[in-house]
Amino acid sequence: MAKRANGEGSVYQLPDRTWRGSITVQIDGLGRPKRKYVSGKTQKEVREKIRHLLRLKEENALVDPSRMTVAEYLDEWMRDTKGSLKPTTIEKREYIIKLYVTPHIGRYHLQKLTPLDVQRLQTTLLTTPRKPGKGQKLPEGETLPPLGTTTVHGALSLLGSAMRHALQLGLITRNPVEAVKRVKPAKRDMQVWEPSEIHRLILAIQNSRLYGLVYLAITTGLRRGELCGLRRQDIQKGVLHVRQNCVLVGNTPHLQTPKSEKSRRRVPLPADTLEALALHRERQARERLAAGDEWREQDLVFPTPIGTIYHPRNLLRDWYTLLAEAKIRPIRIHDIRHTYASLAIYQGLDPKALADRLGHAHASMTLDVYGHVFEEQRDRAALSLNDLLQGRQTRGAPTLPS
Structure with missing residues (x-):
């Protein structure tokens, strides 16, 4: 050798x-x-x-580990891990470190950071009013509320990941974050539409350029970024293939591959959805002619009126405008995904099949999010002997619009 x-x-x-x-x-x-x-x-x-x-x-x-500060180490950790991360993940990590970690414990020596220091960091983040953003002015005497539990949980989880890396490199002898009982992230209440509301919406927006996008979202549960990043080549022979999505880096939309292998999935489309997409293609062809030389072809299914990427925040704005004009109870675009999942469960779709269609890593994640809906469906399955013998259920499940 x-x-x-x-x-x-x-x-x-x-x-x-x-x-x-x-x-x-x-x-x-x-x-x-x-x-x-x-x-x-x-x-x-x-x-x-x-x-x-x-x-x-x-x-x-x-630097000498005995003199390295938490801030110095986190800078090195970010430089070392950037190559394997997507731009959105890098931006999010840098934001959390800059705003929530280094201002409080950045000056501490890495090797002297204790679980008590981490516990105090968590308490500070949960109890200290947030500072106004750049250019944000508050009325005299008013303050912003502290960070939410989900944000604080994420900050400590990120710090824990960084400390695990330091432990692997031999820079510290134990991970101080692991000894701290982290606050549980708050579960956001999901809003779902009733079938009657979906029927009203579909009828009200038939002449809208968002008709195809909304119809596809309701019948597949695609995420907002997946809708904005969908290409025509991704729909073949009645099957939609999720191969890329649209993400924001700063305020600029970028197309990138999905984060996980499960997110890259195939979603068979029902006949009515294919018909809605055919109508959308006809409308898009007219938009292309109207745009003339301004059209920028990117093969997107749901672009702007000139063919460019539909900025997710512009879609959000147009979404709420559409609901207001249609006089439909407003819910988030992401809640369409919850609506689809809930209705699919009522129609009898099992957790594994639903997880595959939604792009969840495991069926356990689907059960965690929609467990209460499955419980309701099990209650509906209480059949009398007469129901079983006649092959019908007394309480039917709601159906998607046709």
Whole structure:
């Protein structure tokens, strides 16, 4: 085996058959080397950790762990993990760290961060009024409420992930976040439409350019980003393939692949939905002619009137305008997804099939979100002997509009 060059670090096996490695971080004033050690179960694992440390050293980002602050470490952690993250995830993490973590514990030494410090961070976030945003002015004497439990839970979860990485690198000896009982995120009440409301909406918007989008959302439960990112090539032979979605980076819409493998899915479409999409294509062809040279072809099913990406926030604005004009009880666009799921459950769709159509990672997630609806459906399944013998149920389930 070729001898490793100077500066590449050393890797060796210990008597207990685990592996250890080290690199020289710096030479002190007396000419003594200051070394950084890592360990692992396999040689491959240790070599990967050594390569990570060498990258940090090359960037002059590796400081003495005994002097590294939480803020310095979080900066390094973000630099190291950016390559494997989507832009929206990077933006969200940087936002949480900048606003909720470093202002409170960023100056603390990483190795001295305790569970009590993390507990105090959580308490501070839950009880301290939020600061107004840039350009936001409040009436004299008024303050903004503290952060919600969902936001605080997310901030501590992110800090916990960062500390786990520090533990793996040997920068700390324990994860201080794991010892803290984190606040539970609040469950947001879902609003769903009754079948009669769906019928009224479909009748009221037949001449709207959003007709096809709304119809598809109601009969498939697609997410807002999936609707905005859907391409014509993604619908083949009556089957819709979710292959990309539209996300916001800052305020700019971007098309990217879905986060998880389960989100990349196939969704068979019923005949009435295909008919609604055919009407939408005819309307879109007229829009293309009207736009003339301004049309920007991107193969999108639901673009703007000139063919460009439908900004999700513009869709949200147009959505509430549409409901107001149709005099329909307003719900969020995401609540159409809940409406579809609830009606599908009442029609007898099992949790596994519903999870596949919604793009949930596991059926357990579907049961967690819609468990109460399944309970109601089980109550409906209480059949008398007469019902069983005649093959019908006394209390029918609602149906989707045809």
